[in-house]
Amino acid sequence: MTAAALHRALTDPGPPPLRALPAPAAELLSTLDAPPRLAAHLRAVHDVAWHLTAALADWSPLLEFDRAAVLFGAATHDIGKVVHPEELRGPGSAHEPAGRELLLRHGVDAALARFAATHAGWRGGEVDLDDLLVSLADKVWKGKRVAELEQLVVNRLARATGTEAWQAFMDLDDILTRLAADADRRLAFQADHPV
Template structure:
């Protein structure tokens, strides 16, 4: 197993790590789609002048389901055993704790406070067209708190971004299904 390198700062490094660890084409594609959604969320936060760690969001998105390497049945079926397993795997490989924690918080976001981790959880839903109003509101409120404004000041641009990402979900799902055929 490849160990994490402190020189890795790009999501492409994280995705290559998944390839090196034996990720299936479908799992790799999923990570790429969640990464794209996270990058769109980051762009919206930047446009709304909300301070955030874009690298944390991107790397968390690129690694969030790494535990599915150990729980392969969860790649195409339900389950949450991959969450804690992924965090442990990443910590063992030397990944910083806040990034490894995204393996757990993408599924257990109700107990999460960090805007970046909440955005990874949201990206994991929006990429496929799923909307989660409670999580979306948590992201908006965390962004508003970070910016020091009320939620209504940033509601519209963030909501528009959520809708735009989700609208492309059916096409992404279709592409994901074709990865399963490889």
């Protein structure tokens, strides 16, 4: 891959318009000479996480979560695919622990590196709301709705805010429906960048 193709994936304004990755994540992708498609994917998921966390903060200002951590997690969750590029074209989970280790080797705090390992392991008992939000963004960016994951988020939202579960469900569903509506454009953006 050329540095120009990676630079394009990191800076291309879209469509759809996607936010830039946090500087430390973008710099790390450049240092690792990451595949442009991976950078495009991480931008799409990061952008969805940005909108999701903004909507949740508006929904309940009392809801406690670490927005900066969620955004960094979304921006780096698949970074292990630098080590396992075959997983850019097909299924696989080897990138998850590899991503966590890669981030740790590059000085990323363990509390942030964990998202590379937990983004697909949301069924585990040790995940918190931040982990679930990264997992949710990683599904919704492409329009995928996962009822079991969404129910876990609804349960956390209801418990944390004292909101009735049905109301939390309805409000989250509205947010996710809006986010999923642009999935085709995000998928096209990602496909426009080479593996």
